[in-house]
Amino acid sequence: MSEFVLTPMSKVELSVFFDDNALRVIEFFLKKSIVSQPEKLPNQGDLPIQIPKEHIEQWIVQALGVKPIGAGSYPVDVVTHNWGADVKMLSCKLDKKGNLSNADSGETSLAQKFGDGNFGDGNTLDDLFAQGRREFIWSKWQDILVKKYKKVEKDHNITNIYYFIVLRAGSVFHLCGLKVDLSKLKGTSINEIRSTGDSIWIQNFIKDNYGHIKIYKAKKRLELRLKPKQWVDDNMVISFDTNFEQISADIREKTINNKLDKYIDEVLVPIIKQ
Numbered sequence: 001m002s003e004f005v006l007t008p009m010s011k012v013e014l015s016v017f018f019d020d021n022a023l024r025v026i027e028f029f030l031k032k033s034i035v036s037q038p039e040k041l042p043n044q045g046d047l048p049i050q051i052p053k054e055h056i057e058q059w060i061v062q063a064l065g066v067k068p069i070g071a072g073s074y075p076v077d078v079v080t081h082n083w084g085a086d087v088k089m090l091s092c093k094l095d096k097k098g099n100l101s102n103a104d105s106g107e108t109s110l111a112q113k114f115g116d117g118n119f120g121d122g123n124t125l126d127d128l129f130a131q132g133r134r135e136f137i138w139s140k141w142q143d144i145l146v147k148k149y150k151k152v153e154k155d156h157n158i159t160n161i162y163y164f165i166v167l168r169a170g171s172v173f174h175l176c177g178l179k180v181d182l183s184k185l186k187g188t189s190i191n192e193i194r195s196t197g198d199s200i201w202i203q204n205f206i207k208d209n210y211g212h213i214k215i216y217k218a219k220k221r222l223e224l225r226l227k228p229k230q231w232v233d234d235n236m237v238i239s240f241d242t243n244f245e246q247i248s249a250d251i252r253e254k255t256i257n258n259k260l261d262k263y264i265d266e267v268l269v270p271i272i273k274q
Helices: 009-015 018-035 053-064 125-130 134-156 181-187 229-232 251-256 260-273
Strands: 006-008 083-091 107-111 160-169 172-180 199-203 213-215 221-226 238-241
Touching: 009 172, 009 238, 018 053, 018 238, 018 260, 053 083, 107 134, 125 134, 134 181, 134 199, 134 213, 134 221, 160 229, 172 229, 251 260
Parallel strands: 083 160
Antiparallel strands: 006 172, 107 221, 160 172, 172 238, 199 213, 213 221
């Protein structure tokens, strides 16, 4: 049994949720997303692939046949009769050869503090940071996390919570998962060496080689970053290579010369059908 609040799912565990049909659905939506990327002009540099988080959530809804529940700040995005999941997408850094680097991913919020009332009467997060009250801050943030997922249990009678995360690494997308066990919060502690006046680093929340957690004062939230290369090296992901090459086309020119329909039929449609 894991000692951490967040435990990476193995590829086998992930495949229990994402069967072959689910993977084909995701591949379909990836192709649609590629087609929707704006073309660059001739001699223009490549543009990064952009996919809204809300679209990623809908991929999961369609792929797994689950109920969408995420609306604004609700704790999870999808639910079934016995589990719920928060769906996230994180960007990855690549080296000059286009391979995953050893760098951390982009960040995602696990809990956001919208009101200073979460820290007791008269306490603001900025003041507590200034006073160096790290233990108090972390204890209150644990309360926020527990309260967040207790709502899911109350509303849907669900205690099994997961994170499904899409890692965007250039033209390759990696799907991974985390199991959430809030009973392990009692085993967490503050990493005093890494903590600063602007952030509090939490240890034993997730195994260090897979990611890290910190409370970030400026954004007033609990943030998660993963270490994508470690996930891929340990075969903990399901990968989708889009083989995407930025399409170069002058759409205005094609529109003026009535060549847009031909372009759609000859260039865009084959991407979906391949």
